[in-house]
Amino acid sequence: MQDKHQDDIVSMKGLTKSFGAHHVLKGVDLTVRRAEASFIIGPSGSGKSTLLRCVNSLESYNDGELWVEDYLVGAEKRGEQWYEARQRVTAARRARIGMVFQRFNLFPNMTALENVTAGLRMVLKQSRREADDRGRELLDRVGLLDRAGAYPAQLSGGQQQRVAIARAIAARPSIILFDEPTSALDPELVGEVLAVMRDLVREGMTMMVVTHEIQFAEEVGDTVHFIDGGRVAESGTPAEVIRASRHARTSEFLARIR
Numbered sequence: 001m002q003d004k005h006q007d008d009i010v011s012m013k014g015l016t017k018s019f020g021a022h023h024v025l026k027g028v029d030l031t032v033r034r035a036e037a038s039f040i041i042g043p044s045g046s047g048k049s050t051l052l053r054c055v056n057s058l059e060s061y062n063d064g065e066l067w068v069e070d071y072l073v074g075a076e077k078r079g080e081q082w083y084e085a086r087q088r089v090t091a092a093r094r095a096r097i098g099m100v101f102q103r104f105n106l107f108p109n110m111t112a113l114e115n116v117t118a119g120l121r122m123v124l125k126q127s128r129r130e131a132d133d134r135g136r137e138l139l140d141r142v143g144l145l146d147r148a149g150a151y152p153a154q155l156s157g158g159q160q161q162r163v164a165i166a167r168a169i170a171a172r173p174s175i176i177l178f179d180e181p182t183s184a185l186d187p188e189l190v191g192e193v194l195a196v197m198r199d200l201v202r203e204g205m206t207m208m209v210v211t212h213e214i215q216f217a218e219e220v221g222d223t224v225h226f227i228d229g230g231r232v233a234e235s236g237t238p239a240e241v242i243r244a245s246r247h248a249r250t251s252e253f254l255a256r257i258r
C-alpha cells in the first residue's frame, strides 16, 4: 500500500468480504497505529466480527488489501486456494496477534495457568519452567495468581475473561483484538474486565476493540470507527464520533444502545 506508514500495525484499504451473495464488508478503509486503542462500534450484523476475523486470518477476504505489520494477509489466498494457503500462515505469525472472544473460549480441561501457557509451550516451544514463570506473571497482572490451579468451570465469567486476556498477551503480540469481550458477562462482572483492558491501554498495547461499552470507548479510546452496512461510516476521536457524530446513522445507533 503506497501510503502505508511504518507505525501502522493494521491497515486495510477497500477490504471486501462476501459470504456467497451476501456482501458483508463493502470496501473498508481502516488503520490502526502502534499503541493505539481503536474502537469499532456499530449495529449487529454490520460486519464487525468478520472484520476482526480477517485481521486474524480466521476468515478470508475477497478484495482490497489487508496488512498486519509488514505482512500482506492473504496475498496469495483468494477463493478456492484459501484453505490451503491458510495452512501456510505460520503459527509464529499468528502468535503476533492476540484475540479475546465474547465467550472466553478457554480450554475446559486445562487450569488457568495451563490455558495461559499452552501457546507459549506448543507454539513458541518454551520450556515448562519458562512458560510457567511468564504465565504466573500474567495471572498476577490480571489479579488471578491465586487461581492459577483453578479450572474454567471453577471461575466466574469475569475471571475466565481475565484469564483469556492473560492468554492473549502471553506471547507479547503486536496487537490484541477484542470481540465484544464483556457482552456475555453479568453486569456486575463487566468492570473487572474493563479494568484489565484499561491497564493494557495505559501500557500502550495496540488494540482493536469491538464493543457496545460506549462510555469505555469514550474514556480510553484513541479512535472510534462506526461501521454500518459493511462500510466505515465515520471515524475519528471519541469526541468527534461519539459526542459530535456527523452522521445521522451514528447518532441513531448511539441513542438506541445507551
Ligand code: ADP
Pocket (backbone or CB within 6 Å): 019, 022, 024, 042, 043, 044, 045, 046, 047, 048, 049, 050, 051
Ligand atoms: P457483527 O459482528 O457486526 O454483528 P458479523 O461480522 O458477525 O457482524 O456478521 C455480518 C454478517 O455476515 C451477518 O449478516 C452474518 O449473518 C454474516 N456472516 C457472518 N459469518 C458468516 C459465515 N461464516 N457464513 C455466512 N454468513 C456469515
Ligand code: MG
Pocket (backbone or CB within 6 Å): 048, 049, 050, 179
Ligand atoms: Mg460480532
